[in-house]
Amino acid sequence: MSYKKILSTYNDGIARITLNSPNNLNSMDYSLLSELSEELDQCEKNANVKVIVLNGAGKGFSGGGDIAAMYKSIEEGQGFSQLIEKAAEVALKIKKLPKPVIASVHGPVAGAGFNVAIACDICIAAENALFLQAFVKIGLIPDCGGVYLLTRAVGAAKASELALTGKKISAREALDMGIVSEVYKKEELEEKTNKFALKMAKGPAVSYKNIKELIYKSQFSDFEEYLKEEVRAQVECSKTEDFKEGLKAFLEKRQPKYIGK
Template identity: 40%
Template sequence: MSKPILIAIDNNVATITLNRPEAFNSFNREMALLFQEVLDQCEENADVRSIVVKGSGKAFCAGQDLKEVTSPELNPGFRKILEEHYNPIITRIRKIKKPIIAAVNGVAAGAGANIALACDIVVATEEASFIQAFSKIGLVPDSAGTFFLPRLIGFQKASALMMLGDKVNASEAEKLGMLYKVFSADTFEEEVHKLASKLALMPTKALGFTKDLLNQSMVNDLETQLAKESELQITAAESEDYAEGVAAFIEKRRPNFKGK
């Protein structure tokens, strides 16, 4: 039986595949806990300098496996699902000091949509769609959806999508600012690979600092944010990658960043 989460590392790019295609890659407890383990491996592995999260089959992720929560034998309960599954996943995605791409190849619904939106860069195929499906079954958005979606597309649009549960296609999601780019299905894998490979060749420390600053910008006032920018800029200026970047600029050559 195949694992519900797969990982492959090649040329400093880690590709994490949500691998329950028969259930549209919906999360059960085993998958959620294994996803956290794999994210930890990516954080600790110095050879990993960019991360791609994608789904196997036709879907990206349909959110929570409702068969699990309606099973008397398997249901872990909503407290465990939130506190031990989704909240730790979102925290890891935002704290890993490496860029994470959500490669949305199909439907991303409920927690699946919000896990994608928590990533640093979201790209999608033309066939992809995003659904805040919670209201359809009497639940509220989780997995930081109420945190990220209003910041991405504005309060009014986010409120409507969460309350009405409308499906948003990839083209509309791009126009709303929910994602970075849409690619055709024929070129999707190639474009994702190019994007991940480009990130893996960039100054990883600086990208991690940028991610940290973006996280803090969600809650900081201007003065606090300026102070944090100064602190991390000074630290970045002491890195090997900065020295290499300046040298390459002066010598008119391509920099060879090492993520140090």
């Protein structure tokens, strides 16, 4: 497949998918999410793929949504339902894929990027990784299954703190919370991830498939229904003046006027 915003390679039973739009910190726009969704389908169909590694090119894994593009769409009177639905689709595919998906993250892991990372089965981080649920800062809710996945990863109280405040957490803090499984120096991340992925690629594929299915049934069986509610709520938020003000404030590098009201 030929893509514009992701790269994909296949070797030793490992599919490596790289978010490849570094000029805007691999923003999760509709194009990138569509390509990622298509490549996940290809990985599922390819019998030679035993495990998937998802990482990001440039300075970080993903900075989340493309704020400038969002503001332009709002000014032009366009909606966001297709983008939000595509984000939900990606999260669901990762959870239901019958093969292990490993996120290997560094630098900013923000917004939808954060939630794609925690949708993966295992998340490995560089020491410089910085996680944040940035949505509230522009008047939105976490998408890509964010609230659902985060509450299961860290519990309702800590998820509330992260989602309601947009607080930044370091890789070490994420490790302590159970969001990531390992933290390495930035220069070691690729080597350590590849070593782990290669070990998994040599493992029992049928066992992996059934383990993922059972985990999904025990912890995520209503995820698909939740995502429908998430899309509804995000569309509602995207129509507010708070959202427009949040985008404008971000672009103007100031605090939104609704903060403190």
